[in-house]
Amino acid sequence: MEHTLTAEDIAAGVERLARAIREKHSGHPVALVGIRSRGDEVAERVLTLLSEEDGWDLSFGVLDISLYRDDFEHLRENPSIQESDIPFTVDGAHIILVDDVLFTGRTIRAALDALSDYGRPAKVELAVLIDRGHREMPIQPDYVGITLDTRRLDHVFVSLEGTDGVDRIQIVAKEKP
Amino acid sequence: MARKDLLDISALDREEIEHLLDQSIPFKELFTRSVKKVPALKGKSVLMLFYEPSTRTHSSFEVAAKRLSADVTNFDVAHSSIAKGESVRETVETLQAMRTDYIIVRHKASGLPGTIARLTKASVINAGDGAHAHPTQGLLDAFTIKEKFPDPAGKKVLIIGDILHSRVARSTSTILKKLGVDVAYLGPGSLVPRTGPENIRRFTDYKEAMAWSPDVVYLLRVQMERQDVQYFPSLREYHKLYGINDARLDEIRKRGLYLMHPGPVNRGVELCDAVMDYERSLINDQVENGIAVRMAVLYWLKPGGES
Numbered sequence: 001m002e003h004t005l006t007a008e009d010i011a012a013g014v015e016r017l018a019r020a021i022r023e024k025h026s027g028h029p030v031a032l033v034g035i036r037s038r039g040d041e042v043a044e045r046v047l048t049l050l051s052e053e054d055g056w057d058l059s060f061g062v063l064d065i066s067l068y069r070d071d072f073e074h075l076r077e078n079p080s081i082q083e084s085d086i087p088f089t090v091d092g093a094h095i096i097l098v099d100d101v102l103f104t105g106r107t108i109r110a111a112l113d114a115l116s117d118y119g120r121p122a123k124v125e126l127a128v129l130i131d132r133g134h135r136e137m138p139i140q141p142d143y144v145g146i147t148l149d150t151r152r153l154d155h156v157f158v159s160l161e162g163t164d165g166v167d168r169i170q171i172v173a174k175e176k177p
Numbered sequence: 178m179a180r181k182d183l184l185d186i187s188a189l190d191r192e193e194i195e196h197l198l199d200q201s202i203p204f205k206e207l208f209t210r211s212v213k214k215v216p217a218l219k220g221k222s223v224l225m226l227f228y229e230p231s232t233r234t235h236s237s238f239e240v241a242a243k244r245l246s247a248d249v250t251n252f253d254v255a256h257s258s259i260a261k262g263e264s265v266r267e268t269v270e271t272l273q274a275m276r277t278d279y280i281i282v283r284h285k286a287s288g289l290p291g292t293i294a295r296l297t298k299a300s301v302i303n304a305g306d307g308a309h310a311h312p313t314q315g316l317l318d319a320f321t322i323k324e325k326f327p328d329p330a331g332k333k334v335l336i337i338g339d340i341l342h343s344r345v346a347r348s349t350s351t352i353l354k355k356l357g358v359d360v361a362y363l364g365p366g367s368l369v370p371r372t373g374p375e376n377i378r379r380f381t382d383y384k385e386a387m388a389w390s391p392d393v394v395y396l397l398r399v400q401m402e403r404q405d406v407q408y409f410p411s412l413r414e415y416h417k418l419y420g421i422n423d424a425r426l427d428e429i430r431k432r433g434l435y436l437m438h439p440g441p442v443n444r445g446v447e448l449c450d451a452v453m454d455y456e457r458s459l460i461n462d463q464v465e466n467g468i469a470v471r472m473a474v475l476y477w478l479k480p481g482g483e484s
Contacts, residue, residue, distance in 0.1 A: 064203065066217075067215035067216065067217040067245075067476075068215065068216055068217075072217065076179070076479070077179045077479070078179065078217075078476055078477065078479070080196075080199075080200065081200060081203045081204075081476075082203055083202060083203045083206045084203070084206065113216070114215075117210060117211075117212035117214070117215070118210055118211070118212070119211070
């Protein structure tokens, strides 16, 4: 079983995120921080839409959370890490973390830890392109682009143009054994 | 594929070397944060087993391990049972019982870290064994050169000094050759081995070596403590023939060459005081990069597997 979302669905999801953030914070300084990989691309797209509003003080950063994961013991090989780039002062900032898929919540837990090593933000919110449910931590999004009803063992594959060459979301159901 | 141990640069293929050098970049980026520590190796233990004195390498590894949140224990050789005649094997069995995850070894005997690696499940990192190898020094030197020359293939590095006794020369020239860098040696005939890799040029005359037009001049430390026999008449004469004095520094500056040295420097022997202020000296970069590269190595190795 396979289910696919298209580039139009993704664009609508990004638009929904931007609209919700604009409604709540228009004009107030906000920093979008995308989580590698693909969260950074979602954040860039949202930023482009928000930038249409003149004079809004928007900052942008990228976070790699590999060194903050809690599953090293289970990996045969440690994940390759990339640079983080937080070019603004985190102390006192209003930050919106952006990721592509929210699933167990463990990535966001790691991202919050990573972020706190850069400083003490005044507020942190969470925006995700896709919420597929099945949290293992008390973490909830503030902004959601697309809500997907999935099973725990389903795979959600996100491809984005800048990272993978094409905009597509595939939901692959795991066959019953 | 991750490895258990890092014993020698020559054991790594080019892909692994490029991976480690690439992975060192994000670790170096951490140094600009107010919190320089990450939790990647939280709960892991690192044991420093140094049978030979070292200040720089020892503290560099210690800082690297601590920035990864590992617990570091110094096995103080001077005060340990090793001084009472305990064998290396017994020591390693003790360490094994302590369930150490990483052992960082320096020893005057070539090959000893490899022996330890076979006796333990811990990841073993060679921090210098005799005149054999010093792989993390090679990695940090290559990283430092790559920062200046992102595509280092075809660049020329002149290594000056006591090649014969130098594990730095061995590891650094091995990794540079793997990256396609052209390497040459310069030093007294008695200290530049005639045997060894064929594709490394050998000079004994400073002027001739400079006529080869190197991009980087790499000065080795004259290792007074490692020479039982005298290989050159005097330090003054060494400085006169191969040391970087004011006149030679002027020429190096005019040509815009980079200068490197693994430290600690013997001022007035390998180089004069003015070199320390030379704007293209990479000596301090080497120190900083050493920590980043060692973090990348610790993060990459996987304890517990097969040696």
